[in-house]
Amino acid sequence: MATAVVARPVARPQARARDEEVLVWPDLVFIEFIAAMVFTITLFLLSFLVNAPLLDQANADVTPNPSKAPWYLLNLQELLLHMNAAMAGVIIPTIWLVILGAFPYFDRETEGQGKWFGTAGAIRLTVVGALVGFIGTWFLIFWDAGKLAYLIGKWSGGAISGGDTFRFLENVRSIQTQLPWPEWSTRITYLPFNLKILDSGFQHLNFPAWLVEQGIPIAVLVGLPSLMIYAMWKLGWVMTRRDALIALFSGFVAAYGVLTMVGTAFRGAGQELVYPWELTVSEGIPGQE
Amino acid sequence: MSVETPTKPTIADKIYDKLFHNYIWKSIFRTGYPNTPRNQMLVVATNVFLHLHPTRIHRTHVKITHTYCLGGLSFFMFLGLTITGILLMFYYVPSVERAYLDMQNITTTVQFGQLMRNMHRWMAHAMVILVFLHMMRVFYTGAYKPPREFNWVVGVVLLVLTFLLSFTGYLLPWDQLAFWAITVGTNIAGSAPVLGPKTRFWLLGGFEVGPDSLIRFYTLHVIGLPLLAAIFMAVHFWRIRRDGGLARPL
Numbered sequence: 069m070a071t072a073v074v075a076r077p078v079a080r081p082q083a084r085a086r087d088e089e090v091l092v093w094p095d096l097v098f099i100e101f102i103a104a105m106v107f108t109i110t111l112f113l114l115s116f117l118v119n120a121p122l123l124d125q126a127n128a129d130v131t132p133n134p135s136k137a138p139w140y141l142l143n144l145q146e147l148l149l150h151m152n153a154a155m156a157g158v159i160i161p162t163i164w165l166v167i168l169g170a171f172p173y174f175d176r177e178t179e180g181q182g183k184w185f186g187t188a189g190a191i192r193l194t195v196v197g198a199l200v201g202f203i204g205t206w207f208l209i210f211w212d213a214g215k216l217a218y219l220i221g222k223w224s225g226g227a228i229s230g231g232d233t234f235r236f237l238e239n240v241r242s243i244q245t246q247l248p249w250p251e252w253s254t255r256i257t258y259l260p261f262n263l264k265i266l267d268s269g270f271q272h273l274n275f276p277a278w279l280v281e282q283g284i285p286i287a288v289l290v291g292l293p294s295l296m297i298y299a300m301w302k303l304g305w306v307m308t309r310r311d312a313l314i315a316l317f318s319g320f321v322a323a324y325g326v327l328t329m330v331g332t333a334f335r336g337a338g339q340e341l342v343y344p345w346e347l348t349v350s351e352g353i354p355g356q357e
Numbered sequence: 358m359s360v361e362t363p364t365k366p367t368i369a370d371k372i373y374d375k376l377f378h379n380y381i382w383k384s385i386f387r388t389g390y391p392n393t394p395r396n397q398m399l400v401v402a403t404n405v406f407l408h409l410h411p412t413r414i415h416r417t418h419v420k421i422t423h424t425y426c427l428g429g430l431s432f433f434m435f436l437g438l439t440i441t442g443i444l445l446m447f448y449y450v451p452s453v454e455r456a457y458l459d460m461q462n463i464t465t466t467v468q469f470g471q472l473m474r475n476m477h478r479w480m481a482h483a484m485v486i487l488v489f490l491h492m493m494r495v496f497y498t499g500a501y502k503p504p505r506e507f508n509w510v511v512g513v514v515l516l517v518l519t520f521l522l523s524f525t526g527y528l529l530p531w532d533q534l535a536f537w538a539i540t541v542g543t544n545i546a547g548s549a550p551v552l553g554p555k556t557r558f559w560l561l562g563g564f565e566v567g568p569d570s571l572i573r574f575y576t577l578h579v580i581g582l583p584l585l586a587a588i589f590m591a592v593h594f595w596r597i598r599r600d601g602g603l604a605r606p607l
Binding site: 084099103104107112122123126130148159171173178190313314317 | 397414415419421429457461472475480500505510520530535537548604605
């Protein structure tokens with residue numbers, strides 16, 4: 069049987085352009101040396117001027133308020149305030165890392181490489197994607213903290229007020245607490261027995277809680293980026309997979325930055341949203357709050 | 358290169374000759390002083406550290422704005438953290454009884470102890486930032502594209518390892534900041550469906566942060582994760598060369 073050999077486009081290293089090359093020693097080694105020296109000196113100076121923090125000895129009985137993870141995890145801690153803990157802390161970051169790792173398998177075109185913003189419209193996609201991520205994330209945080217409803221009421225002098233009818237729009241949790249959900253919807257049996265996987269059981273579904281903690285966050289996290297890319301596609305901005313990835317990645321970087329910043333500088337005692345200059349940390353020692 | 362007419366050797370030439378053309382120098386470096394193109398290429402090719410590089414690269418790649426040296430600087434931070442980390446290890450014992458006391462000793466009585474600790478801490482922060490910026494550079498220059506797909510994946514793994522290295526080191530000072538940050542951090546890990554509580558228990562060696570957590574985090578921080586990171590870095594650097602060096606326009 070004759071086997072059709074299909075020529076698959078296997079990417080190979082580019083041929084070298086030898087007449088365009090320079091010597092690594094000294095041209096590259098010199099730059100590396102300078103970069104290393106700049107960083108060494110800067111970090112030395114920083115270390116002379118600023119001491120690494122060392123608080124009181126660890127004490128499991130004294131809880132500082134707020135207690136925070138290291139700064140590069142505060143984006144996850146911030147997400148944690150808005151949705152189901154497993155989703156915010158584990159599922160979303162894991163899925164995102166898989167998506168991130170799969171970038172080159174989704175976008176297999178070789179054009180536009182080796183050059184900053186090498187494809188047409190790349191800068192526009194970067195800026196707009198980042199703006200959408202930045203404004204969108206701030207808006208959602210603001211809304212979920214109840215600040216939006218508060219500010220609308222304050223700025224309009226109480227003229228615009230939803231009263232009790234629209235209280236469920238105040239933040240995401242009030243969709244669960246302020247709407248007249250029927251009794252049965254909080255306990256929907258979807259398994260005839262209690263399926264115990266390791267420690268936790270699965271049998272009933274509290275639909276309003278599920279909606280608020282998982283349904284809406286999933287819809288927002290999948291929906292908004294998809295909507296952005298769809299709109300950009302309609303506008304003719306996103307033409308290739310690379311374009312879609314640029315918008316998505318830029319939106320991610322901006323959202324990641326906002327989440328980290330809010331988690332670090334805008335979350336005070338009880339994880340309340342405050343201005344950075346109002347942020348105080350209670351050491352948790354009785355009588356010294 | 359124009360051919361120079363031989364002149365009478367000066368005293369500098371004689372010193373140069375004695376320094377770089379003697380038996381001992383040649384036994385160590387094989388090549389002469391790198392002042393000719395031939396020696397400059399040989400010095401890169403025959404040196405175990407420099408041979409991470411090819412002998413010659415495309416001229417656009419030595420432009421600082423092409424990479425901002427971000428990947429190299431991340432690796433440089435890793436090396437610096439190893440050195441300062443080893444120095445700190447001389448003075449630090451990862452037990453609940455001693456950890457905090459040792460920290461106080463490092464910052465007060467050990468010569469340059471405070472400096473070493475500060476360097477270690479600020480370099481760790483710098484490394485997290487640099488690795489993230491390096492990822493952004495690679496993305497926006499389209500350098501993940503074929504044939505470099507797999508190296509991007511290795512890079513994502515290294516990003517996670519960098520976070521984990523920093524996170525495991527965070528507990529070691531055994532102060533309130535460390536204790537509660539790790540409590541919050543491992544609670545996040547513990548919220549994972551099905552495997553979360555077991556993962557948290559495995560990570561902490563108990564239900565809450567305690568003596569067993571300290572030794573686990575210490576072991577991961579000083580040997581487990583650096584070893585893993587070193588392996589992935591070796592693959593990462595090797596693949597840069599195998600995939601044709603830095604990406605450049607077609």
